[in-house]
Amino acid sequence: MKPIKTYIALLAVIFAAACAGGRTTATQPTTSPVLRGTGDLGVVIERATGSVLIVETTRRTTLARVEGLGDLSHASLNFSRDARYAYVYGRDGGLTKIDLLEARIVKRIIQGGNSIGGAISQDGRLIAVSNYEPGGVRVFDADSLEMLADIPAVSADGKASKTVGLVDLPGNRFAYSLYDAGEIWVADLSDPRNPVVQKFADAGKLPYDALITPDGRFYVAGLFGEDGMSMVDLWHDQPRVTRVLHKYGKGEQKLPVYKMPHLEGWALTGRYSFVPGVGRHEVVVVDNETWQEVRRIPVKGQPVFVSARPDGRQVWVNFAFPDYDTVQVLDVPSMKIVKELHPGKAVLHMEFTPRGDEVWISARDANKVVVYRTDDFRKVTELEAEKPSGIFFTPRAHRIGM
Amino acid sequence: MLRRETPYVLLVSTILATVQPALAAEPDAARRSQLRELVREDCGSCHGMTLKGGLGPALRPADLAGKHPELLKTIILEGVPGTPMPPWRRFLSEDEARYIAVELKKGMSDETD
Numbered sequence A: 001m002k003p004i005k006t007y008i009a010l011l012a013v014i015f016a017a018a019c020a021g022g023r024t025t026a027t028q029p030t031t032s033p034v035l036r037g038t039g040d041l042g043v044v045i046e047r048a049t050g051s052v053l054i055v056e057t058t059r060r061t062t063l064a065r066v067e068g069l070g071d072l073s074h075a076s077l078n079f080s081r082d083a084r085y086a087y088v089y090g091r092d093g094g095l096t097k098i099d100l101l102e103a104r105i106v107k108r109i110i111q112g113g114n115s116i117g118g119a120i121s122q123d124g125r126l127i128a129v130s131n132y133e134p135g136g137v138r139v140f141d142a143d144s145l146e147m148l149a150d151i152p153a154v155s156a157d158g159k160a161s162k163t164v165g166l167v168d169l170p171g172n173r174f175a176y177s178l179y180d181a182g183e184i185w186v187a188d189l190s191d192p193r194n195p196v197v198q199k200f201a202d203a204g205k206l207p208y209d210a211l212i213t214p215d216g217r218f219y220v221a222g223l224f225g226e227d228g229m230s231m232v233d234l235w236h237d238q239p240r241v242t243r244v245l246h247k248y249g250k251g252e253q254k255l256p257v258y259k260m261p262h263l264e265g266w267a268l269t270g271r272y273s274f275v276p277g278v279g280r281h282e283v284v285v286v287d288n289e290t291w292q293e294v295r296r297i298p299v300k301g302q303p304v305f306v307s308a309r310p311d312g313r314q315v316w317v318n319f320a321f322p323d324y325d326t327v328q329v330l331d332v333p334s335m336k337i338v339k340e341l342h343p344g345k346a347v348l349h350m351e352f353t354p355r356g357d358e359v360w361i362s363a364r365d366a367n368k369v370v371v372y373r374t375d376d377f378r379k380v381t382e383l384e385a386e387k388p389s390g391i392f393f394t395p396r397a398h399r400i401g402m
Numbered sequence B: 001m002l003r004r005e006t007p008y009v010l011l012v013s014t015i016l017a018t019v020q021p022a023l024a025a026e027p028d029a030a031r032r033s034q035l036r037e038l039v040r041e042d043c044g045s046c047h048g049m050t051l052k053g054g055l056g057p058a059l060r061p062a063d064l065a066g067k068h069p070e071l072l073k074t075i076i077l078e079g080v081p082g083t084p085m086p087p088w089r090r091f092l093s094e095d096e097a098r099y100i101a102v103e104l105k106k107g108m109s110d111e112t113d
Helices: A002-019 A393-399 B002-023 B029-047 B070-078 B094-106
Strands: A041-046 A051-056 A059-068 A077-080 A084-091 A092-100 A105-111 A114-120 A126-133 A136-141 A147-151 A163-169 A173-178 A183-188 A196-200 A207-212 A217-225 A231-235 A243-244 A267-269 A272-274 A282-287 A293-298 A303-308 A315-321 A327-331 A338-340 A349-352 A356-362 A368-373 A379-384 A388-393
Touching: A041 A084, A041 A338, A041 A356, A077 A114, A077 A388, A084 A114, A092 A114, A092 A183, A126 A163, A136 A163, A163 A217, A163 A293, A173 A207, A183 A231, A267 A303, A272 A303, A282 A303, A303 A349, A315 A349, A315 A388, A356 A388, A368 A388, A388 A393, A388 B094, B002 B029, B070 B094
Parallel strands: A163 A207, A349 A388
Antiparallel strands: A041 A051, A041 A388, A051 A059, A077 A084, A084 A092, A092 A105, A114 A126, A126 A136, A136 A147, A163 A173, A173 A183, A183 A196, A207 A217, A217 A231, A231 A243, A267 A272, A272 A282, A282 A293, A303 A315, A315 A327, A327 A338, A349 A356, A356 A368, A368 A379
């Protein structure tokens, strides 16, 4: 009897250690995975230590830390379509596939010198990564991470460009922008080893990021070098680039931008969309039908993320240096700021729980993730994290452009 | 007490502000540490946390070869018009910007690339 008891006790200890969020190293899963779903799981990037936390939003706990992901000083990720794996893109060109259930690295490759982001194809079979160095987009098999295509971003004048704003489009296509050349490209990967690229020139000066509307129809690139945004209507028979919001801020002196806004996720709220002004301490409200500016809402600083709660009733905004200790909440019906929060110094990202009852906010210099309710703005809990940046929850697996 | 002290404090800080540019002193240890953190985290959002470049150019010693620290100091303080590089004058003194410029030339990244 005694040996069995000891054995059970030992198992319990191992189980407890695994559940309590003890450090699970990348190479040695300590136990077989607990039987559970992944719909309430998420990943928090720890930017300075090359690690990520695997978290769950039901009891708001950290399940494990996975280490060994390289330089994550700028990182983003996509989830596999079964929401079991995450593909993490790091600054060192690393592409790391993580198993959320086993809390371990499945595979890791260095695919480029300096990558900025990625996207997963509609069918979940392809991973595309955009690079600063070398410029261009590389496409990988989602299973094996074998490289299938390498698409350099060399514009008509022969110069290589940094690629930004990479998103997935229906039909195993990807769209992205050429920062230096000012072009928008759409790559069709129906035949993964033989991509067909459609190029849209004259897409504006210095596109810094882009987004795709949740219906996969409008690709919109934010421009740093000129006023307004560039848009391609991908449902059109003959898609072409048009400028929208080009009158916004025309002739006005721009304020310095201490961090570029991110356009991930169009803050779409029924009839209106909310976008960060660039060089202006404003959120711009855009009519989704006419693409005209409806109004500007003055905010605390240069907006970085302008994120709609999943039901579209609120829009949460965080800011660039030096106003990055603040988060402001806009009420959509009244278009007024209804709350200002101070989660900690250097707020870098906000992520809503799947139905928007809570929001998780990373405060880099406070080394914590703060969870708030979105109805009464009460702080629910805090989770320790080492210099946290991006927070990503698995419902992204099932959305275009996320 | 507070009321009587305020003008004095104001006077002292005015004098200090006037005198400071002439001194060209290196920032003290606490401030130096803050500045290194600023470069790593906030300059890092465009230039990369290890300064090997991002949307903005790389800032490792080899990348800055041939660029005089005074030029770098001016770029830090005034920004580069027509590019996303913003002016940092609101947040940094001449001495602090010069310190960053000199340190960048020596190598500020913790990593050996």
